Amino acid sequence: MKNKNVKNNKNIKSKKKPSYERKKSLYGYGFIALWFVGMIYFFILPLIKCFRYSFYDTKPINGKMELTNFGFHNYINAFTTNTDYLQALVSVLKDTAIKTPLILIFSIFVATILNQKFRGRTFVRSVFFLPVIIATGPVIEIINGNMSSGGYAGGSEQFSSMFQTDLVSQVLEFIGVYGISDKLEMAIQAVTGQIFNLVWNSGIQILLFLSALQNISVSAKEAAQIEGATSWEFFWKVTLPYISPMILASVVYTIVDSFISTDNPVMQIVLSKASEWQHGYSAAMAWIYFAIVGIVLAIVALFVNKFVYYEVE
Amino acid sequence: MNLAKEQKLINKQLKASKKARLKRMKQDGILTPEDIKYNRKKAFGGFAFPLFRFFILFGLCFVILYPIIFMLSTAFRPSQQMSDPSVVWIPKSLTLSNIKDVWEVMDFTGSVLNTLELNIISSLLSLITCSLTGYGFARFKFKGKKFLFAIVIFMIIVPPQITTIPIFLQYTYFDLFKIPTLLTGDCINLIDSPITMYAPALFGCGIRSGLFIFIFCQFFKGLPKELEDAAYLDGCNPFRTYIQIIIPNAKSSFLTVFLFSIVWYWNDYYISSSFFTKSTTVALQLKNLNITLSQQLFDGASVSTRQIIVWLEAGCLISILPLLIMYIFLQKYFVEGIERSGLGGA
Known part of the structure; x- marks a missing residue:
């Protein structure tokens, strides 16, 4: 039956070319073929291997990983014997939870300002994107002064200390506010102390928001103006909905960026274990971390997605 | 004009x-009185806001430029003046010896040439593959497209640290389909060869390739379809259409991605440190500068950062100088390229 069909088809096909759609989809495969091969060899395969390591005690012998002692012990050990790990995990989560909204608000604020017309805009813009170029490299570590714990404070620490030396409370006293609650003062100091990191970490987000702001249609602006909207109302009712898809993108980017940066404590533990040749253990810790990052991302994305306004096309 | x-x-x-x-x-x-009030308010806002904006921007620019000013200030001053309390910003005398020392310690000429070669070839390769892949995802319908695109997103999220160790093993005993064994009788050790950088780039898995594929995909989606339809009608096949129609139309986005790729390859030290045993790139030299400095300038004596800070900052300066120069000349493409290209329409 099948044979017959094939034969019949062959007869027809020899006269008729494959359909346009089919041909196009084949070309589609052609375009992604190179990446597909590489993705299997350089991404999926290592990922699976890494996942396998996490269940074993590993020992690199002669280029092959010798895997012994199958089980979940690596995962259990990560929580029970290594007390640093749990602590680092909590601190990273906390840090990200504080940092993300700050970076978001800050970058929206800066992007709105940079979107206005004023003299020297090109200069200011290029200054704001400078961190994108510099901050990914080892230079930032020297700038941050954490190359070694020696008595020297790098640029960032020096800068923060400029603010932190009780400047905040002095300013408050100058204005006439005395005895403000310690907690509030601590909070203000935490923010001012973080200003350097805040500015240096939000280059990409500013870029994203700026591009979104430039996509707001002129007609929307005109309509709002005719209706007599103040710029405050305009921001909340027009700008924010328009850039909300980018808010989602930036939230995801910020969270991922903060989770995978090499100087967060969990990553450091994972990397140090890997350099001690405990690959299985480090892989297990990395996968736990990954699962948590994934869950956090999913929750946040779902939550933010509720407020995202998509223009109906 | x-x-x-x-x-x-x-x-x-x-x-x-x-x-x-x-x-x-x-x-x-x-x-009416209300109108007058409104106008007055507006006039006040028109005056006060630019002032407010100026102060905010000035302050923030200062925050960003601070380390660079600091770098410039320290890189050219003699080391003794670091502990001189009367010198804060402007050194009493200028010297080029820091730069010279660091240049020698970092073997800068060799490193730069090596890094440039690695960078440009890897970036070009990854540009070709990522744009092809992005185009494939943007314009063709095929089975499993959504799933494959999810893998692209996944590639953006997974940090390279996770996959480096297995890839390292794959390289050390490179034996794809047993071909090397058949040819030479043994598997090949690829560590320390530039292929470790070129191969992933060629196959669309280099540094941040996932992001580049995403950018290209978004950008190609924004191009009008009529361009290609016209070419198809004239009997062009999709690959020729891509080369003759799409690439000329997407120049700015190509340039943007190329520049970002150069920057990230230039700054990368994690991946290159796992695949190269010698520090032959600028980023690696800079990463190890602390150690090499104390070895070569202080005969291995342990020194605090304060003592060698002038050399460290000088090293920083010469390492980012090529990037800075590129940025100053091509800043338009960095800033506006990305707005017009992919990420803008996302």
């Missing part, structure tokens, strides 16, 4: 006529 001037003139005239109209309206008494 002329157009901008004309625009300015028109704006000026508009403003003047607006002012005149307001004045007339005031004289005629058409304006």
Whole structure:
């Protein structure tokens, strides 16, 4: 039956070319073929291997990983014997939870300002994107002064200390506010102390928001103006909905960026274990971390997605 | 240029006529008190806001430029003046010896040439593959597209640290389909060869390739379809269409991605440190500068960062200088390229 069909088809096909759609989809495969091969060899395969390591005690012998002692012990050990790990995990989560909204608000604020017309805009813009170029490299570590714990404070620490030396409370006293609650003062100091990191970490987000702001249609602006909207109302009712898809993108980017940066404590533990040749253990810790990052991302994305306004096309 | 001037003139005239109209309206008494209040408020805002904006931007620019100013200030001063309390920003005397020392310690000429070669070839390769892949995802329908695109997103999220160790093993005993064994009788050790950087780039898995594929995909989606349809009607196949129609139309986005790729390859030290045993790139040299400095300048004596800070900052300066120069000349493409290209429409 099948044979017959094939034969019949062959007869027809020899006269008729494959359909346009089919041909196009084949070309589609052609375009992604190179990446597909590489993705299997350089991404999926290592990922699976890494996942396998996490269940074993590993020992690199002669280029092959010798895997012994199958089980979940690596995962259990990560929580029970290594007390640093749990602590680092909590601190990273906390840090990200504080940092993300700050970076978001800050970058929206800066992007709105940079979107206005004023003299020297090109200069200011290029200054704001400078961190994108510099901050990914080892230079930032020297700038941050954490190359070694020696008595020297790098640029960032020096800068923060400029603010932190009780400047905040002095300013408050100058204005006439005395005895403000310690907690509030601590909070203000935490923010001012973080200003350097805040500015240096939000280059990409500013870029994203700026591009979104430039996509707001002129007609929307005109309509709002005719209706007599103040710029405050305009921001909340027009700008924010328009850039909300980018808010989602930036939230995801910020969270991922903060989770995978090499100087967060969990990553450091994972990397140090890997350099001690405990690959299985480090892989297990990395996968736990990954699962948590994934869950956090999913929750946040779902939550933010509720407020995202998509223009109906 | 002329157009901008004309625009300015028109704006000026508009403003003047607006002012005149307001004045007339005031004289005629058409304006209600509310209107006057509104106008006053607006005038105040028009004056106060730019001032506020200036201070904010000035402060923030200072935050960003601070380390660079600091770098410039320290890189050219003699080391003794670091502990001189009377010197804060402007050193009493300038010297080029820090730069010279660091240049030698980092073997800068060799490192730069090596890094440039690695960078440019890897970036070009990854540009070709990522754009092809992005185009495939943007314009063709095929089975499993959504799933494959999810893998692209996944590639953006997974940090390279996770996959480096298995890839390292794959390289050390490179034996794909047993071909090397058949040819030479043994597997090949690829560590320390530049292929470790080129191969992933060629196959679309280099540094941040996932992001590049995403950017290209978004950008190609924004191009009008009519361009290609016309080419198809003339009997062009999709690959030729891509080369002859798409690439010329997507120049700015290609340039943007290329620049970002250069920057990230230049700055990368994690991946290159796992695949190269010698520090032959600028980023690796800079990463190890602390150690090499104390070895070569202080005979291995342990030194605090404070003592070698001038050399560290000088090293920083010469390492980012090529990037900075590139940025100054091509800043338009960095800043505006990404707005016009992919990420803008996402």
